[in-house]
Each structure stands twice: as structure tokens, then as C-alpha cells.
Amino acid sequence: MEPFYLTAKEFAQRGREDFPKEEAPSHALIYSSPATLSYNSPGANGYGVKRAGLAIPESVMLLVAPGCCGRNSTILSRVSGYSERMFYLLMDETDLVTGRHLKKIPQAVEEILDVPEVRPKVVVICITCVDALLGTDLVRVCKKAEERTGVHVVPSYMYALMREGTKPPMTAIRQSVYSLLRPLRKNPHAVNLLGQFAPYDDDTEIYEMFRKAGLTKIREIGRMKTLEEYMEMGEANFNLVLNPESRYAADDLMQRLGMPYIEMNRFYDIQKIQRQYALLGGALGVKFDDAAYYEEASRALEAFKERHPKLTFAIGQTVNANPFELAAALLSYGYAVDRVFANATPADLPFITKIAEMSPDTRFYTSISPTMMNYKLEGEVDITIGKDAAWYYPEAVSVPFFSDVQPFGYRGLMRLLAEMEDALRANTEVTS
Amino acid sequence: MKGLWKYLSPFAPDISGAVEVLFRMNGLIVIIDAGGCTGNVCGFDEPRWKSEKSAIFSAGLRDLDAILGRDEAMMKKIGDVLGVMENPSFLALVGTPVPSVIATDYQALRRMGERKFGITTLTMQTTGMELYDKGQEKAYLELLKTYLGQGERRELQSGEIHDPAGECTCPENEEVPSYMQPIGIFGATPMDLLDFDTTDTIKDRAVCCGGQARVFGESVQDFKEAASFRENLVISPSGLAAASYMEKKYGIPYTVRYPLPAGFELAGLTRDEIEGKRILIVHQAVAAETIRSEMEQACDNVRVDTATFFMPFANCRTLPEEDDFIELVADGNYDIIVGDPMLRRACRGWSGRFVELPQFSVSGVEKQ
The missing domain is CATH 3.40.50.1980 (Nitrogenase molybdenum iron protein domain)
Structure with a gap:
């Protein structure tokens, strides 16, 4: 059987009313091919739930779960350097029946506080699917642990069973990591960037443009070194949501702290970047002077196109980008996009429609479809973006474009161009 | 706790x-x-x-x-x-x-x-x-009970001895010598093997005098024919229950040992390095016990203890909890500990020599 795919034209024609059920992971058995492992698990590479929970400065995590839920931490925590901040309270079958593991948590918190050389100020408790089914009230347990130890104890949830619910794990953890913020006197010069767990690139224009517009206190959790610094995020005049998965956290902060928010998307289409800054300026009542950044990025784009006038791309899901937006942007720059390997949601339809207009035959595959077991390499692409796409085209030039520190805006586009240039040049050197 | x-x-x-x-x-x-x-x-x-x-x-x-x-x-x-x-x-x-x-x-x-x-x-x-070993044990038994049915032990006939690819390796119409009846190997998965081993190298070392070795887990056919094997070799405790089942039900004997490669009998140490030392080996129990036995044969005055976080075997001590390991290290007065690199973290305050013997089921260290 041929792997399931839709062409851009077919996908766009089906629209929201007939959105393909194959795009929902729970529709079929999930194929965890090596291509999908970086995103198809709540605890996978990059920032999964556990690592994300540790974004709170001076925190440690206690995972309360069956051993299998913590197995990936054995490897990932070592590779990513957070193994000394992870602790485990492993459940057995009696715990499942009696719920006695919950009674042990306050004492466990007390014991782990003595292990690190510097006493942690926050303990994040993470529970998993079994406690979701048991209906565990973790907030109450955390309060008890807090009373016993005097440190902040934060509940968090790695509920893989709820991946397609209203509050999937990566949305829930974003709410958890901001849950310690308390109302402070509003500072009109302060803004929080809510999006990722690591910071955005230092040279992202957003910092400089905001400062020029009077927003001098730009905070994001990935740059907060101490709990004290993190708590200062409570003085923000508003939050800027740079990733839709942070919307729930922003709603929570609006409700609890009266902190409004504005959303921005990450684009690689230079016209969209420019338009978005204009809209943001309008909403804030300021004018962002982005002309120099626009010019700089335009020059970089033109230079790249001059050096590489004809390229065919395959794009994966493990990228610092929305793969559909990225595909549409590359097509608008005159390149060909042959394949996109990613799970679409209805929110991606505007990009898919745009792709269909420029390249109706571009194929969209969902990597986790069982039919992908039969995927055979066909056709050729020059360059892949995303390490999952590279798995399908091992011979093509590979640009992983997947890092903890995040690209954004004009400088994000320039970083993408630079990484593509480096990879193409390295390939030329090898083959010549 | x-x-x-x-x-x-x-x-x-x-x-x-x-x-x-x-x-x-x-x-x-x-x-x-x-x-x-x-x-x-x-x-x-x-x-x-x-x-x-x-x-x-x-x-x-x-x-x-x-x-x-x-x-x-x-x-x-x-x-x-x-x-x-x-x-x-x-x-x-x-x-x-x-x-x-x-x-x-x-x-x-x-x-x-x-x-x-x-x-x-x-x-x-x-x-x-x-x-993991409990999961392997369940899988072996489920496969044996499913595929063996109620048959009695019988010797494979000519034309029935196949390599894993399905090719016949014994000519038809010829009497099959007893040494050609295969040896079955339980417990040879990446979890159980020493870092540098593969199932192929294990098979080679398991059958040093001719005949075939079949690693259970490579083909359903092996489970179907398991009642005809001449012997089973258990290289990790995860295979003990399956081998014991085959012995009780079909009279097939089994041995328990890890066929170590030449030069690795002493976990990469020399005779001089272990002479007079007190050593703790922490690994899967069969590998740990095999190395202990080799060390004791090499030196009269070495004292070796073995321990495992997994299923026990022979004199290998079980460590159900991290605290049990910490206590063992604190009280054991060991000069050398041989084990997975991750165990170092739990050896705080101990100042002996740590010799790395990676165990995939512990640290998940990628095989080279």
C-alpha cells in the first residue's frame, strides 16, 4: 500500500469541513519511525515536559511515575545536562491500587532538597498518565509538601493521554512554569516574551526594536538565572505570546495577574514579518522602525537566491518553524518544495491554500501514519530542512534547523539562510 | 525511602x-x-x-x-x-x-x-x-507456550535444520549428527550483552565445536523447533525461566554462562591490577558471575562480590533500591567497582577505582 499523502491542491480543496482525519494522531496506530522520534513523544528531544518544567530557575523536578515514564530522562538528562536536577519516586502496582505514593511525596521532597550542593528553591512535581486516570489532586499534594518544606512546590502534568485535548502536555507545562508569578506593581516598560523555554537569539531584532519603543525590561523565562529574577516577570505590563502553545498560560496570567497579551507568529516570509511588526505597533500605539532589519534580510535573501537560484526542498516537522509556513515562504521566493512531512491542523490551512496556489503538486505526508512504514524514497530533493526530513532523504544536503535557542523575525530568516548556505557550501566542498 | x-x-x-x-x-x-x-x-x-x-x-x-x-x-x-x-x-x-x-x-x-x-x-x-528482564521473561514464555503446543521432544530430521534465513544447512536423506542439533540461546538482546558484543559474536562463541546456535528472538521458527534443540544456553537471568520450562517439559538441559571474548575475562583489568584487591562487579547477574569466576580462577587472593539491579542468579546480590547500592558501596570497603558509568553518581564518598562496564539497560549508552 502506498503511504498516505495529499497534494497541496487536494488538501486545500478539502478545507476545514473535510479536514483529513489522518492528520490526527489518535486516528490510527502511531508509527514511531526514527524520523518522528524527536517530536512524537511528550518527553522527546529538545524541550519535552520534564526539561521544560526545569525552566523555572533554581528548581529541581521530582517525577512521580512508573519507571518507564522516566526512562528517557536517563539519556536525555545526561545529554542536556540536567541529570543532577532530576529525582524519581517510582510507583509500583500497590501504589496504583491504593494511591499511597501520594502520601510519600512530602517526605520525598524533603529528602531531595538535601542532595544538591545548593538547596533548591522550587520543586516541580511531575505526574503522568496513571495519575490522570486515578484522578489525582496534585495541587493539594503540592500544598502539603510546601507546608512541610517551606519551598515552592509546583504541580505539572505529563499526560500523554491528553495530547489532543484542550490542554495537551506542552500547553499544560507552559502554564505550570509561570504559575509561581505573583502580582507586582505594573511597570509600563516591562514585557514578557512567552513562547519557548530557552531564549530567543541574542541578535533578534525584537529586543532592540522594543527598547527603542520604550519597552526596556524584556524578560523571558530562558534568561532568568535566579528565582528572584523570575518573580520580576510579575511586573510586566503585557505578555507577548510567540508560540500558540503559550496561549493557555497567557490566559491564566491574564486571569490571575490581570496581565493582557498579544500574539505574534514566527514567519519566514519576509513580507509577513514586516506586516506583523506594523500590526503589533498599531496594537501597542507605537511605530516600530524595522526598515533597516527589513533591508538587511532582503539583501541576504537576494544574495542567497543569486548563489542558489534553483533548489528543491523537503521539509520536516522537527524544525524551528511551522513547516507549512516555511514551505509557503520558500515557494514565494521561487524555490520548489516537493515534500512536507508533518501533521497539519486546521490552523495550517491558510498556508496550505497558499502552497496549493503556487505548487499544487507538493505532497504532504504525515510521518506517524502506519502507511509510512512502506515509504520508499522516490524523486530527488536538493536540500532537507529538519532532521526528520533528512531521514527520508539521506543523500540530500541536510539543514537540521532545530535548536534550543530560538530564531525569530528578520534575523530568524537570516539565520535560516546562513545555515542553508553553510550546509550547501560544506556539501560542495565534499563533492568537489 | x-x-x-x-x-x-x-x-x-x-x-x-x-x-x-x-x-x-x-x-x-x-x-x-x-x-x-x-x-x-x-x-x-x-x-x-x-x-x-x-x-x-x-x-x-x-x-x-x-x-x-x-x-x-x-x-x-x-x-x-x-x-x-x-x-x-x-x-x-x-x-x-x-x-x-x-x-x-x-x-x-x-x-x-x-x-x-x-x-x-x-x-x-x-x-x-x-x-526489562521481567518483560523478556514474559515474552520468552509466551512465545514458547504459544508456538510449542503440546508436542514432545524429538530430534530434527535431515532437511529440517535451517539457518535464520530459511536455507537448509543439512542435506536431505542424511542422518543428522547429534552435534548438528542446534543450541538455543536465551537472554541475548542488546540489553543483556556486554557493550562490545552482538548476537552474532555470541553465537560464534557459544558453538565452538561445530553445530548451530540459534538466538531466541531472531525467528518464530526457532520457538516452533525449540523442543528439538540439544541444549540451551542462558546468558542473562531473563532467560532462566524459559530454559527451566524447556528442561521440565521437554528434558532439554541448559547451562548458564556468558561466553566472554578472549582478553575480557577480567573486565579489561590485568591480573596484577586485581591481585589482592576487593572488587564489586555490578551488571546483569550472569555476566557479573562469569567475570567473578574468571577473576577468582586467575588470582587466589582476590575477593569479588557481584550485585545487580535486575534478576538474581547464583551468589549475585540483588539491589532492589538505589539505597541498597549506596549502602553496599559504603560498607563494602571495595578497592575497585566494575559497573555502568552512571553508577558513579551514587558512589559519593567512595575513593576507589571505578572501571566502566557499560550496561545498556542501565544508562542506555549507545553501542559503538
Whole structure:
């Protein structure tokens, strides 16, 4: 059987009313091919739930779960350097029946506080699917642990069973990591960037443009070194949501702290970047002077196109980008996009429609479809973006474009161009 | 505190152990989870996943599937996948913590699978709360009980001795010498093997005087023919129950030893280095005990203890908890500890020599 795919034209024609059920992971058995492992698990590479929970400065995590839920931490925590901040309270079958593991948590918190050389100020408790089914009230347990130890104890949830619910794990953890913020006197010069767990690139224009517009206190959790610094995020005049998965956290902060928010998307289409800054300026009542950044990025784009006038791309899901937006942007720059390997949601339809207009035959595959077991390499692409796409085209030039520190805006586009240039040049050197 | 791990992180669970045994046998393996357990198995515990193809799937359970016990819905998804596979050997349903909580009826699942699809259906009642060796033990026994039926022991006839690729290796119409009857090997998965070993090298060393060695887990055919093997070799405690079952039911003897490669009998140490020393070896129990025995034969005045976080064997001490290891190190007065590099973290305050002997089921160190 041929792997399931839709062409851009077919996908766009089906629209929201007939959105393909194959795009929902729970529709079929999930194929965890090596291509999908970086995103198809709540605890996978990059920032999964556990690592994300540790974004709170001076925190440690206690995972309360069956051993299998913590197995990936054995490897990932070592590779990513957070193994000394992870602790485990492993459940057995009696715990499942009696719920006695919950009674042990306050004492466990007390014991782990003595292990690190510097006493942690926050303990994040993470529970998993079994406690979701048991209906565990973790907030109450955390309060008890807090009373016993005097440190902040934060509940968090790695509920893989709820991946397609209203509050999937990566949305829930974003709410958890901001849950310690308390109302402070509003500072009109302060803004929080809510999006990722690591910071955005230092040279992202957003910092400089905001400062020029009077927003001098730009905070994001990935740059907060101490709990004290993190708590200062409570003085923000508003939050800027740079990733839709942070919307729930922003709603929570609006409700609890009266902190409004504005959303921005990450684009690689230079016209969209420019338009978005204009809209943001309008909403804030300021004018962002982005002309120099626009010019700089335009020059970089033109230079790249001059050096590489004809390229065919395959794009994966493990990228610092929305793969559909990225595909549409590359097509608008005159390149060909042959394949996109990613799970679409209805929110991606505007990009898919745009792709269909420029390249109706571009194929969209969902990597986790069982039919992908039969995927055979066909056709050729020059360059892949995303390490999952590279798995399908091992011979093509590979640009992983997947890092903890995040690209954004004009400088994000320039970083993408630079990484593509480096990879193409390295390939030329090898083959010549 | 029981269950609290402060320095070490979780070891490979029973789910991964069961899947490792099933991995190469061309079955449809469905892990009954939401996706995370399968991600762990494929991404971290199965080093062959990146280079070999196997049909491992997550059931993709969601909260309502679990709460309402929608087995029919899962079976429908399974039917869809069976439709795109070419002659799978079996359907294996592997348990996780979720089916444990909702008390899934595995017998009913097996019957549904067999009735609905007409395919041999195996169920692994793993929970994610036990360790890999328990999962392997369950998988071996399930496979043997499923494929052996009620037959008695018989010798393989000429034309029946096949290599794993299915080629006949014994001419027809000729008497099969007894040494040609295969040796079966239990417990040879990446989890059990020493870091530098593979099943191929184990097979070579297991049969030094001719004949065949079959590693259980490479072909369904081996389980079907297991009653005809002349002997079984157990290289990890995960295979002990299966070997014992074969001995009791079919009279097939077994030995327990890890066929160490030349030069590695002393865990990479020299005779001078272990002379007069007090040593602790922590690994899977059969490997640890084999190395201990070699060390004691090499030196009269070496004192070697063995310990394991997994199933026990012989004099190997079991360490159910991290605290048990910490206590053993603190009280043992050891000069040398041989074990997985991750164990160093739990050796605080101990100042002897640590010799690394990686164990995939502990640290998941990628094989070279």
C-alpha cells in the first residue's frame, strides 16, 4: 500500500469541513519511525515536559511515575545536562491500587532538597498518565509538601493521554512554569516574551526594536538565572505570546495577574514579518522602525537566491518553524518544495491554500501514519530542512534547523539562510 | 525511602524488554499506550530501531479510550495496519501502566485478535513498573507456550535444520549428527550483552565445536523447533525461566554462562591490577558471575562480590533500591567497582577505582 499523502491542491480543496482525519494522531496506530522520534513523544528531544518544567530557575523536578515514564530522562538528562536536577519516586502496582505514593511525596521532597550542593528553591512535581486516570489532586499534594518544606512546590502534568485535548502536555507545562508569578506593581516598560523555554537569539531584532519603543525590561523565562529574577516577570505590563502553545498560560496570567497579551507568529516570509511588526505597533500605539532589519534580510535573501537560484526542498516537522509556513515562504521566493512531512491542523490551512496556489503538486505526508512504514524514497530533493526530513532523504544536503535557542523575525530568516548556505557550501566542498 | 531515586535514573522497563525479544520476528507489535512509552522504547531502549525495520506501533490511546475501555476501536486500528503489512508472523499486544490501571483483560484481547484477524495473537502483560528482564521473561514464555503446543521432544530430521534465513544447512536423506542439533540461546538482546558484543559474536562463541546456535528472538521458527534443540544456553537471568520450562517439559538441559571474548575475562583489568584487591562487579547477574569466576580462577587472593539491579542468579546480590547500592558501596570497603558509568553518581564518598562496564539497560549508552 502506498503511504498516505495529499497534494497541496487536494488538501486545500478539502478545507476545514473535510479536514483529513489522518492528520490526527489518535486516528490510527502511531508509527514511531526514527524520523518522528524527536517530536512524537511528550518527553522527546529538545524541550519535552520534564526539561521544560526545569525552566523555572533554581528548581529541581521530582517525577512521580512508573519507571518507564522516566526512562528517557536517563539519556536525555545526561545529554542536556540536567541529570543532577532530576529525582524519581517510582510507583509500583500497590501504589496504583491504593494511591499511597501520594502520601510519600512530602517526605520525598524533603529528602531531595538535601542532595544538591545548593538547596533548591522550587520543586516541580511531575505526574503522568496513571495519575490522570486515578484522578489525582496534585495541587493539594503540592500544598502539603510546601507546608512541610517551606519551598515552592509546583504541580505539572505529563499526560500523554491528553495530547489532543484542550490542554495537551506542552500547553499544560507552559502554564505550570509561570504559575509561581505573583502580582507586582505594573511597570509600563516591562514585557514578557512567552513562547519557548530557552531564549530567543541574542541578535533578534525584537529586543532592540522594543527598547527603542520604550519597552526596556524584556524578560523571558530562558534568561532568568535566579528565582528572584523570575518573580520580576510579575511586573510586566503585557505578555507577548510567540508560540500558540503559550496561549493557555497567557490566559491564566491574564486571569490571575490581570496581565493582557498579544500574539505574534514566527514567519519566514519576509513580507509577513514586516506586516506583523506594523500590526503589533498599531496594537501597542507605537511605530516600530524595522526598515533597516527589513533591508538587511532582503539583501541576504537576494544574495542567497543569486548563489542558489534553483533548489528543491523537503521539509520536516522537527524544525524551528511551522513547516507549512516555511514551505509557503520558500515557494514565494521561487524555490520548489516537493515534500512536507508533518501533521497539519486546521490552523495550517491558510498556508496550505497558499502552497496549493503556487505548487499544487507538493505532497504532504504525515510521518506517524502506519502507511509510512512502506515509504520508499522516490524523486530527488536538493536540500532537507529538519532532521526528520533528512531521514527520508539521506543523500540530500541536510539543514537540521532545530535548536534550543530560538530564531525569530528578520534575523530568524537570516539565520535560516546562513545555515542553508553553510550546509550547501560544506556539501560542495565534499563533492568537489 | 523506598522508591525514591536521588542519584540514579530509571532503568529499562519490562515493556522494552518484551519488545526487544519480539523485535526481529516480523510481527505487528502494538504497545498499548498513548505514545510516550513507544517513544521511549523506539527512541532510547532499542538500539536496532535506527538501522533495522520492525513494525512497532503505539495504540495512540486517549483518555476516553482508556476510561471507556474502547478495545474494539483499538482492534479496528490494528486491522487497518494488518491490511498494509505483508504476512506478519503474529500480533503482539504489549502492556503499559495504562492497561494496568484500567485492568485490561488480555485474554479477551487475545481472543479478539485471533477471531477477528485469524492471526496468532500474543499478549505481554507488562506494566512499565518492572524491569526489562521481567518483560523478556514474559515474552520468552509466551512465545514458547504459544508456538510449542503440546508436542514432545524429538530430534530434527535431515532437511529440517535451517539457518535464520530459511536455507537448509543439512542435506536431505542424511542422518543428522547429534552435534548438528542446534543450541538455543536465551537472554541475548542488546540489553543483556556486554557493550562490545552482538548476537552474532555470541553465537560464534557459544558453538565452538561445530553445530548451530540459534538466538531466541531472531525467528518464530526457532520457538516452533525449540523442543528439538540439544541444549540451551542462558546468558542473562531473563532467560532462566524459559530454559527451566524447556528442561521440565521437554528434558532439554541448559547451562548458564556468558561466553566472554578472549582478553575480557577480567573486565579489561590485568591480573596484577586485581591481585589482592576487593572488587564489586555490578551488571546483569550472569555476566557479573562469569567475570567473578574468571577473576577468582586467575588470582587466589582476590575477593569479588557481584550485585545487580535486575534478576538474581547464583551468589549475585540483588539491589532492589538505589539505597541498597549506596549502602553496599559504603560498607563494602571495595578497592575497585566494575559497573555502568552512571553508577558513579551514587558512589559519593567512595575513593576507589571505578572501571566502566557499560550496561545498556542501565544508562542506555549507545553501542559503538
